[in-house]
Amino acid sequence: MNKSKPDRPSKDESSAPPTSRGAKRKKRTRLKLLNSAMALFSRKDAQDVTINDITEGADVGFGTFYNHFESKDAIYEAVLFYAFDSFGEVVDAHLDRINDPAEKISTALRLTLREAKLKKDWGRFLVREAFSEMGLSSGLAPRLARDIDEGISQGRFKHGDIDLMTLVIGASTVGCISIGLGEDSTHPQLEEDKTLGQRFIEHALKTLGLPDDEANRLAIVPLPDDDLSERAF
Amino acid sequence: MNKSKPDRPSKDESSAPPTSRGAKRKKRTRLKLLNSAMALFSRKDAQDVTINDITEGADVGFGTFYNHFESKDAIYEAVLFYAFDSFGEVVDAHLDRINDPAEKISTALRLTLREAKLKKDWGRFLVREAFSEMGLSSGLAPRLARDIDEGISQGRFKHGDIDLMTLVIGASTVGCISIGLGEDSTHPQLEEDKTLGQRFIEHALKTLGLPDDEANRLAIVPLPDDDLSERAF
Known part of the structure; x- marks a missing residue:
């Protein structure tokens, strides 16, 4: 290809x-x-x-x-572009209005988890391509790295290892989406899916070095209502 | 099926x-x-x-x-058993000799990362099935949850959310393996692959609540030399 x-x-x-x-x-x-x-x-x-x-x-x-x-x-290339870059651009348009890098990351992650719940095929495609060359070099991973970098530069985040933080937070996002996609699974995690997603965001923010109370607050920051995927194309 | x-x-x-x-x-x-x-x-x-x-x-x-x-x-069922349970049993045989749950987790994760590097097909299969019903309910994920549970019970780990810790550490392991598998990738993470894997283990132990010096030490604990996959079958 x-x-x-x-x-x-x-x-x-x-x-x-x-x-x-x-x-x-x-x-x-x-x-x-x-x-x-x-x-x-x-x-x-x-x-x-x-x-x-x-x-x-x-x-x-x-x-x-x-x-x-x-x-x-x-x-195939157009689907990759549509699925990753195009979605990333729409998320970026929302992040432009936010100044705090921690709130940016919380918003981007929650928009991604929500989108994957609303559009199962997109979520499944994201999981499948997340660790491909294209998935790593375009779309969401480099945007996550960029926002982590910004938070470190501003002194907002304490953990300075961008690659590691991108891996841990990015891979866990893929894991959250995967578990949510196992529709016929009887695994107990599935029933707590929403809760687990929220606990994950909170944990990710703490991992970056945010104090507990701020991580708790930012993990439930309101999201825009509009349907992103319609605008993503 | x-x-x-x-x-x-x-x-x-x-x-x-x-x-x-x-x-x-x-x-x-x-x-x-x-x-x-x-x-x-x-x-x-x-x-x-x-x-x-x-x-x-x-x-x-x-x-x-x-x-x-x-x-x-x-x-297909036999391959799943061979790939997950059988490998998990061999890892367990090694963990039996270790008392500290933190050292158990470090050893299990490092054996898994090493195996995936030595046996690319196994690594690729693990990535593909990791979040399937079978991958979640057998093999490595429940063993990781068990070891996290043990560490919490013993007061060795401070983070008490077993599902979240299993997700974050398990998914990051899959991410590490995925990045290592991208043989023709030019992504910068690939060149630091070994280092990133080690930094990840250290980070995982800190996430569970270990002090920095212990996490540093346990992330490079010596592994058994023997070829696990030969014995796994």
Whole structure:
């Protein structure tokens, strides 16, 4: 797979708002294809997914695929971009309004956990790709590292090992999402899922060096209501 | 998949040591099939692996498969048992000689990280199944929870939330293994892999409530030299 050139939205789609009926329909079809592909790629390796699987899942004709993507590789890259970078950009837009790096991290983590609960395919895809080269180098991990770095620079965080903190907090986030995804699991953790997620955020903030009372408060900071994934695309 | 009855070694294999040439050969063939299956299941969903793939990978005839396993489901269960429980039992045999729960956890985590480095297929399989129902309920996660529980009961650990500690430490272990597996990754963490693993163990012990100097010391406690995976089967 050529991972160097993610298939970002093409010029004709992004240069003008999709006002015409045709352009809106085209965007909707592209989104259907991306969602179908994400559902498939979240369960199978790319090599075991066919273009036919993708168009059937999207309920569009086989030929329609090529109006939007050149190849399976191209849609795989687009799904990665859609799933990671695009979501990360929307989260960043929310973080821009926040000054405290600890509140930034709490907000970003809680938005991620919430999104994974609302969009199971996205959560499953995130878990599957989290430790891939793409998952480590784009999307959420480098943003987490950036926010940890900021907190250390400002003296807000006491733990100075950015790589370790990114690993521990990032991997635990993946773990929280994974447990939440085990729908038919009878594991006791599942029933305490929400609580465990919240306890995890609190713990992550303490790990970074926040005093207990601040970690407790920031772990339940209000989130924006809007549906991020709609805006993420 | 029927997950209730893992295909443990059958009576005729386990009731007597395999002294005869025939029994030894049979055991070797079974091990070849299991290793081939693990390599395949670590990269693909079980539904996308065929019995023919498994026998080809093991370099044995197709029919030989049925001398050892009834079905693909049966070998999948056997691989899960082999990969998780069987390894966990060998680790437990080492922990039996250790009294301090903190040293137990450090030893178990370091043995796991070392094993994943020595046996890439095993590591990949562990990452893939770590958060599955089987991964959560058998193998390493419940053993980690047990050792954390022991440390809390003895007053050795200060952090009393077993589920959260198991999640954070278990998921970070999976993260460490994942990063080590990204062979062609150019991510900077990869170059510091050994160091990061060690820093993680130290951090995990501090998270449980150990003083810094003890965590530093226990993170580099000597490991047994013997090859665990040979004995694990």
